[in-house]
Amino acid sequence: MAYRETKKTRKHKEQVHKQILSVARAAVAEGGFAAVQMSSVAAAAGLATGTLYRHFPSKAELLAEVFRRVTKREVQVMTEIAGSDGAAPSRLGDAVEVFARRALQSPVLAYALIFEPVDTLVDDERLAFRRSYAVVLGRIIDDGIKSGTFPAQNTSVVANCIVGALAEALIGPLVDKTPTTCREREAEIRAIVTFCLNAVSGNQKGIA
Amino acid sequence: MAYRETKKTRKHKEQVHKQILSVARAAVAEGGFAAVQMSSVAAAAGLATGTLYRHFPSKAELLAEVFRRVTKREVQVMTEIAGSDGAAPSRLGDAVEVFARRALQSPVLAYALIFEPVDTLVDDERLAFRRSYAVVLGRIIDDGIKSGTFPAQNTSVVANCIVGALAEALIGPLVDKTPTTCREREAEIRAIVTFCLNAVSGNQKGIA
């Protein structure tokens, strides 16, 4: 009798879905979550505002989905590094460095992912994101402890500290918006990596 | 002819001003900045909403003032520690420990000061707050470098990293809202202090 879902329609629907996500993602990368407005996203995607709501139940869900997608990629990259072979210190250094490098590459996006508060949904995702990072780092550290390269330590606290150190060190310059040179950035990355490696390898356990 | 400002009226005005700040501060400590509503503050202070606006030009300014006050105290505490005599590692350890301890004492307030985004005014204050902290820590580290206790390093980056590590490590548990025991908290504080001391004292500079 009438209209059935068809390969063609399904495909189109998916296209639009993707298109919306892509536009929203671009908006976040451009100005952070705060800069995303449903009407702007719709306009940029060549759709009417209402149309967004037939793909996403709410703005919050749309943003959460954007967050999830971007984040997934980041964690994958990190996970790969963690799983590569090589000594724990080298892997840890790589992981930290890659994190730093990627964040400095898209600073607004990095800020949005790491800090910018939005709403409960996204905040939950952010929490999960940070935890994922900490878990990946924690695995490397555990490996190092097992193999005797690192001294015994409270892995999860240490992993969280590293995530925080990274976040803070990277966000500071972002906010200062002093247009740092490439050379300065490299020096900063090296300082951060050193900081983290020292923290994990150190032998000051007795002091505290 | 009429109404002049008088000792009595001025005193009263100050009282109300203080009262508003106090109520607002309590609201922040209770539920973060997001939980503050002008009408609630007014009600809690026994005033009409409009009255708040004769003491503060806007909600943003009120919150910024609350932030400034709380923050000032924290930085003072930290500055005292930094200025005390004793070896750099011991002072650094104390500073980190005190920060951690105070934050765990009033977790919601700590979250609000360290993370919660509000508006431009407060965010600027937060930036200044973090920078103050980093500056204080940086001084200790510089002392340590001068006296040969710590190896040479990029003081400002390292100081930022410490602030971040502290923030992250302290906020994580807050959000998890697992009711940690006192013992666990102590262990965590120790882990954080160790982490920071290791990071600053480490000798892995060549690795990165």
Next chain:
DNA sequence: ATTTAAAATGAATTAGGATTCATATCTTGG
């Protein structure tokens, strides 16, 4: 007691963007 002006009141206004929904436009199978 009265005048003058500050201070307080709180209901009404405002603002800005998310969300809805009646209407119009497509798609599909017959």
Next chain:
DNA sequence: CCAAGATATGAATCCTAATTCATTTTAAAT
């Protein structure tokens, strides 16, 4: 081409607090 149902549209509606302001109350000085 038609009927039936899915989709798309975007102007109108809703929501939520901050902010305003006409009115009332209070304090000071004469």
